[in-house]
Structure formats: structure tokens, C-alpha cells
Amino acid sequence: MQLISKSHxxxxxxxxxxxxxxxxAAACALLGTSPIVQADESVxxxxxxxxxxxxxDRVTAVEGVFSAKKDFGDEHIFSGKIVVDSxxxxxxxxxxxxxxxxxxxxxxxxxxxxxxxxxxxLDDTFHDTRVQLEAQWTQPLWNDMRGSTGVHLSxxxxxxxIAVNGSLTKDFNQKxxxxxxxxxxxxxxxxxxxxxxxxxxxxxxxxGQFANEEAYQAAFDATRQKDTDDKTTxxxxxxxxxxxxxxxxxxxxxxxxxxxxxxxxxxxVLSVVxxxxxxxxxxxxxxPTERTRHSFYWQTKYALDSGVADISxxxxxxxxxxxxxxxxxxxxxxxxxxxxxxxxxxxxxxxAAEFYQPFLIKGITLLTFASSDxxxxxxxxxxxxxxxxxxMASGNEWAFRLEYYQQDPKNADFEAPGMLxxxxxxxxxxxxxxxxxxxx
Amino acid sequence: xxxxxxxxxxxMLLTLISITPLSLSFAQEIAAPDFAISHDQLPxxxxxxxxxxxxxxxxxSWCKPCRKSFxxxxxxxxxxxxxxxxxxxxxxxxxxxxxxxxLDKVPALVPIVYDPKGKIANIYQLLGMPSSYLIDKKxxxxxxxxxxFTRTQPLYEQELALLLNE
Amino acid sequence: xxxxxxxxxxxMLFTQLVGCANLGVQSWERDLLAKKEMTLDAExxxxxxxxxxxxxxxxxxxxxxxxxxxxxxx
Numbered sequence: 001m002q003l004i005s006k007s008h009x010x011x012x013x014x015x016x017x018x019x020x021x022x023x024x025a026a027a028c029a030l031l032g033t034s035p036i037v038q039a040d041e042s043v044x045x046x047x048x049x050x051x052x053x054x055x056x057d058r059v060t061a062v063e064g065v066f067s068a069k070k071d072f073g074d075e076h077i078f079s080g081k082i083v084v085d086s087x088x089x090x091x092x093x094x095x096x097x098x099x100x101x102x103x104x105x106x107x108x109x110x111x112x113x114x115x116x117x118x119x120x121x122l123d124d125t126f127h128d129t130r131v132q133l134e135a136q137w138t139q140p141l142w143n144d145m146r147g148s149t150g151v152h153l154s155x156x157x158x159x160x161x162i163a164v165n166g167s168l169t170k171d172f173n174q175k176x177x178x179x180x181x182x183x184x185x186x187x188x189x190x191x192x193x194x195x196x197x198x199x200x201x202x203x204x205x206x207x208g209q210f211a212n213e214e215a216y217q218a219a220f221d222a223t224r225q226k227d228t229d230d231k232t233t234x235x236x237x238x239x240x241x242x243x244x245x246x247x248x249x250x251x252x253x254x255x256x257x258x259x260x261x262x263x264x265x266x267x268x269v270l271s272v273v274x275x276x277x278x279x280x281x282x283x284x285x286x287x288p289t290e291r292t293r294h295s296f297y298w299q300t301k302y303a304l305d306s307g308v309a310d311i312s313x314x315x316x317x318x319x320x321x322x323x324x325x326x327x328x329x330x331x332x333x334x335x336x337x338x339x340x341x342x343x344x345x346x347x348x349x350x351x352a353a354e355f356y357q358p359f360l361i362k363g364i365t366l367l368t369f370a371s372s373d374x375x376x377x378x379x380x381x382x383x384x385x386x387x388x389x390x391x392m393a394s395g396n397e398w399a400f401r402l403e404y405y406q407q408d409p410k411n412a413d414f415e416a417p418g419m420l421x422x423x424x425x426x427x428x429x430x431x432x433x434x435x436x437x438x439x440x
Numbered sequence: 441x442x443x444x445x446x447x448x449x450x451x452m453l454l455t456l457i458s459i460t461p462l463s464l465s466f467a468q469e470i471a472a473p474d475f476a477i478s479h480d481q482l483p484x485x486x487x488x489x490x491x492x493x494x495x496x497x498x499x500x501s502w503c504k505p506c507r508k509s510f511x512x513x514x515x516x517x518x519x520x521x522x523x524x525x526x527x528x529x530x531x532x533x534x535x536x537x538x539x540x541x542x543l544d545k546v547p548a549l550v551p552i553v554y555d556p557k558g559k560i561a562n563i564y565q566l567l568g569m570p571s572s573y574l575i576d577k578k579x580x581x582x583x584x585x586x587x588x589f590t591r592t593q594p595l596y597e598q599e600l601a602l603l604l605n606e
Numbered sequence: 607x608x609x610x611x612x613x614x615x616x617x618m619l620f621t622q623l624v625g626c627a628n629l630g631v632q633s634w635e636r637d638l639l640a641k642k643e644m645t646l647d648a649e650x651x652x653x654x655x656x657x658x659x660x661x662x663x664x665x666x667x668x669x670x671x672x673x674x675x676x677x678x679x680x
Contacts, residue, residue: 569634
């Protein structure tokens, strides 16, 4: 049995407020920035989902999720999740488009691929399966306080990530205000096939200039670093959740993230072009070994008579000079007691990283770090989606989601030399997302 | 910086409050606030029930643990009926229709009093849902419980038995 | 330097909200807030899947939850 804190008595003069007796732990816990808020006692709640993500001509991914949650009594809640995803097809290598056919070496060193005239260079060997496991435990601690801790593991062919997290949450004002603080530590190891490339080393392309296979291999190996590398990330999160009135609640989060280690993408290259815009060589990219990020997040949920309106805004900034704004909104309309429809709109805008270069100009650009990964460049993106949910008589729920995601990379003030002026260096990326979920 | 000082003081105050030993005597006498009851099988006000042990339960259809409390209350009412126990379930739904839908699924053998505007809840300053108050034969509140858990049921019954045997 | 000042101001604004003791409802007025779809982790699966997609395709991650999720996706 938990004794009641006297904080409410301090404010209350009424006689009954002085009822000084032992109280059981709170029943209807409604708030919390901790991962788990509530679960039915002694029943496993399970959620499954299958998602398809497909870009036109580029990456396609299929992702399956299985998640289970149970309250073991008195709000001691366990939650576990397994995710398996599989990516295929082509992703942009970072090289710039040209008016002649180009030959590239695959990142492993084994084999080449040719890109046609005017096509964006995509390396289609990219094929990877990833497994992710998560477990989280939440329970009340003393006096209106909750604690949560968990582990997270993600493994793919060349990448391993292990993280642990812990957070504390406290309620004030009869659970109208909840404050939380969390910490997460992640340790990643990367071991790509073919080894990590040496920064700014030239891609070795066999066009018949090597005497034999060993000569080619020696030249290729010279551009490789033999050992694996890693990255450590420390995350801090502070959040406040506040009930505004009977229909509305808000959440504010501040996040701080510091990562140290290997941030470079070992598969991405930059084109070195001459003043006529013709590619002279391809060099491997290099990113800083440290990144500090801040994020500010605000979310509001409003209960309509037949539905929920949910809107959030996030501002993020970091020391790579990437600033971004995100607006995400969902509007749920209950069509009946058992069905609902939920349109979704998201808008995203980011500025380019300070070392982002769509290409390098031979002899002119001299940099410490450079990457032409368009995901670090200037862009706007929007998502339009719709979700339909239906609850069966058994209490189990089906949901279907269909979304369209478009990214529009922009030119962050780079003057394109020669023939590059006639080409579309910043093509849009268009993707369709389809998902089926089942909860039981 | 006035802001920093205020926050420091606030957190110190909260820390002090939360670590203050809460040694409480269960025999402390606080009179249960009176209120009017509108129910054909019950007297006009709470104080008219003096001489009986009264168990006040505040519930609502949207409150999940309330679903478990009703079977227990039904059981207690039957078990201790001749021992002068009166259980009153006070409903706080804004609309009575929701409460009635709940009662169709979860039958109640105890009398239901409707308080849609939360007037009685306000007098008692509930801290959570559900909340229950055990009032002894003299009309004093002796136990207050917030929430309802199946594993604390024996304890709730012990409290009842204690007051009934006084 | 302006960035640091801006960040400090926003953090202080956030901490001020802990003093919002006047906002809120009584525990018996939580009928609408108690609905499953009003909890902050409603649709947690969707949010997790979306976070993963946007983390892989954009430069920003986190905000709602921890930023360093950890995968070799970008």
C-alpha cells in the first residue's frame, strides 16, 4: 500500500482533505512520457503489423512488427517488440548524373555496374535484412513516481547496434502535470563488406588498365581500411506533459543527443567534375566523427466529440548545421462505435549540412569533410496518408494505412559547371507506404 | 535569476513533502461530509445512515478498474447485508446513458446514485478513479482507497469487517 | 553563440511549464482523456514504423522519443 503524498493537502483547506489514511497506488494512470502508459491487468495485449515501403525505381522495404505488452499487477508493465525488415534494390550512391554512360565498382570490390546516360547513379547491390529486438519494463516507484528501463538491439549484415535506456517520471497536480527525464546509451559497430573506404580515396574502376586480378585487388585494397569501427551515442530527454482541460493535453520534449565515432556512409561517393561538368573521378565521402543534436518537440491532442485531433511540431538543430522543421498531424474521425478513418499530413523541411556538396570541382573544392548524400542536403518532404480502422466483436482490431511520401531535394546554392546545368541534379523521391495492422 | 530561485524552492518544497513521514492514525476522527441522496431505497441524506457502516464508491463507465470493483461490491453487500453494511455506488458519468450501458454489461446489486455534475465528488475531493471511502457507524471516514486491484481485495474486506465489528 | 542563447531560452520556457499549476482537471472529469486514442502512445506501432522510415530518409531523428535509435539505414 502506498501512502498518499501531502502535496494536495497543502493546497486544500477542506476537512475531507485531511483524511489521513493509507491509499493504494493510483488506478487510472493517464499521463506519462514513459514508453508505456497503461495496460489491462494480467492480459497480453499484442499488436502486429506488416508494412511495405516502395520508391519508384529505388529502395523497397518490407517490415514486419510483433509487439506484446502485459501488466503484471499494480502497473508493473513489460513490453517487448520484434521487428524484421528487408531492403532491396537501388539507393543513390551520391555520384552525379552525366550525359554519358558510367561504370562504377560495387562497394565490395567484386563486380561493376553501368549507369545509363542521364540516369541518377544507383547501386543496386544494396540488399539487407535487419532484425530488431526491444524489451522495456515500467513500474511505479515511491510517491507518484514511475521508472522505466529497457534494452534495444538491432542487427543487420554489416551493422550492430545495442542500446540501454532508463527514465524517471513524476506526477504533480493530481496527475495533471507529468515531468520526465530519460537517458539512453547506444553502441554501434559497423563492418561493411569490402571494408571501410579511406576518406576521399578514389574509387578503383577496372577498365582494363590492370595486368591481372591481383593488381586490381591490390589497388582496391589500398583504398580500404581493414578494421571495423564504431559509434557511441548518448541521448538525454526531458519532457513535460500537461492536461490543459477536459478535452486537451499537451506534451513538450527537449532532446539532446551526442554521438561520437564513425558517421560516414561507406557506400557513398562524390563525383569530382571539371569545369565542363564532366566526371573525372569518384571519391569516397567523409563525415565528421562527432555530432551534437538538439530537438524541441511539441504535441497537442484534442478530444473531439467523435474522434481525436493530433498535431505536433518539431524543431531540430545540430552542429553539422542541419536545421529542420517538422509538422505532423493526424485527424481521427469515428465513423461508428467500431470504425474510424484517419487522414494524415506531414510536412518536413531541412537545411543542408555544412559539409554537403552535390559534387566536387577538380582543383577548386578543398574540404575536411564532404558528402553528397542527398539526405544531408536541403530538402522539403511531405506525406499524405489515410488510415481505416475497424474493431471486431471480439475486441480485436484491424487497421489499414496507405500513404504517399515525396521528397523534393533542393539546390542549396551550388553553381553547376558546364553540362551539369542542363541536368536535373536534385530529382524528387516518391514513395508509397502501405500497412496492415492487427491488434489482439 | 528569480526563475531559478523559484524553481529551486519549489523542488525543495516538493522533496520535503514527499519524504515527510506519513505516520497516520487510523482512529483519527474526520466526519464524513454530508450530502443529499436521491434514491428510492435510501434515506434522504448520508447522515441518516448513522449507525450503519457505509461504503461509498465513486465510479464511471470510462474507468477500467471500476469493472472489477462491482463484482466485489455485490459480493460484500450480500455477505454482510444483515450486519448493517450499506454500499452506495456513486456514478460520475456526464451522461447517464453511458452509465446505464455499463450496468447492462456489469450488473450491480448495490444502489447507484447519479452525480453527473460531480457535486458529491467535489465535496470529497477525489484523488483518482475509482475512489472509495469507508465510513464507520459514528459517521467518520476511516479508510480511503484510490484505485481497485484484485490482489488488495482481501485487505478491503478486512477494513469492512473491522468497522462492522465495532 | 546565438544558437546557444536560443537553446537556453527554449529550455527555460519549457521549465516554466512545470509551474502551470492552474491548468488541469479533476480526476472525475477525465472521461474523454481516458479514451485509448487519447493516450500519447496510441498507435505506437505506426509511430515506430514512421520514425524508422523518416530516420532512414531524412537527416533528423527523435523528438518524440530517443534520437539514437541505431541501425545502418542512412
